[in-house]
Amino acid sequence: MSSDLGWVPPGVDTTVPSPARVYDYWLGGGHNFAPDRALGEKILQIMPGVRDAARLNRSFLRRAALHMVESGVRQFLDIGSGIPTVGNLHEIVQAEAPDCRVVYVDRDEVAVAHSELILAGNGNTAVVQADLRDVDAIFDADPARKLLDPDQPVGLFMLLVLHFVPDEWDPAGLVARYRDRLAPGSFLALSHASAEAKPDGMDEAVQAYNVRSSANQAFPRTHDEVLAYFEGFDLVNPGLVGCPSWRPDGEGDFAANPAINEVPFAGVAVKP
Template structure:
């Protein structure tokens, strides 16, 4: 049965699960539907550590954003930003400096609708509904032009996004187009499901995702690191998500396979 709530955009079929809403469910958010919860539980039965990996990815966002602010960046572009949950990028960076500006981009209508509700009254944030491939539409959008100055460094985030991009789309070329528009001193943060993880039953979990019409494409270390072409990797380089500058026990899992399930890294454009 299709759930229909007054805040749900009319063109959203809530009977079809969506990866952004499944991720929201794993993070204990409330912007998901029965189909998302059912798929989330199905994948958790296959790989119980997925929920912990989602939490670790959120912790990586916090640490990478804090690092960029400490490096002098005050403007951010988050592509594939997903459903609003506690610890959003704008909350992190504006807590450090209220002058920070953030543009969120997602193609999922529910994510965009909720982001706009959440950000109402925050004149230093904008939300755009667009696909990763719409490079010029995103970078030249009026919302982007209002907040971001591409003559100054930008912090670009693409977290748990690129493993939904097939090789046929040539993701390296897409990332190069973004990179070429960024000023020197800009940063790129990426997290990506690892194909060479020791986590058992990953292929089964990937197969379960086919019902979302968003097929995941886990990649190896050598494949993921190519997304940083043209950047200098910040220490400690491309590592398991939990191993990127952990700041406390909460940034790690007791299961070492979960710690390395998503790769994560930050690169700086010289």
């Protein structure tokens, strides 16, 4: 990316890799630094299919968002939204229904700074810098209070974020706190790294990631563990499946390596 770092918020340590920026690198984005690229390349050498896994997750976001718009949802909350790149949530939903409103949430200062730049001039979008554990603070933040009507359904996105939440933080309990703030008819779209998929190099890739990114450990989980996050929601067909198997548009939504297609679990559910 550009060597001009004047836009980087004060206090950001660009020498430490960030999950959001590594993901941006895998997607071919330009909002990453040398340590992010170094870690991203190391993981790619161990597990070349990780770039496909990132692409599959991005494609799932699009399909899930369109399903929600078609179901009448016009307001969205994206937790752990990461670095803005091609195919942002607001671009997808506002192309279908211009009145859609989107609030992005991330704790990464660089992700928030770039979001603010991209969203400038779009009055139906905003970004909140917060940890996903600060549920009440997120919903009570001025952008959320302005754009999200608590009495109407919300499309809640939690994509590839909960596998950075350790068990002691009670990820299922966290999701339940969000669920309790949502109106009936709200949707949850969730994806999570699988502990059951075993493409070549995955265990070694997770270990290498955790060694190089000590502040953001990854915790792949089993199907049953991820399924528990949907408690209080009704899963829509086809349930919790390998990411590309959730209502694919065609063969292009799948990776050539079948094992990679099972790496992220993905599902969409509605609050009754």
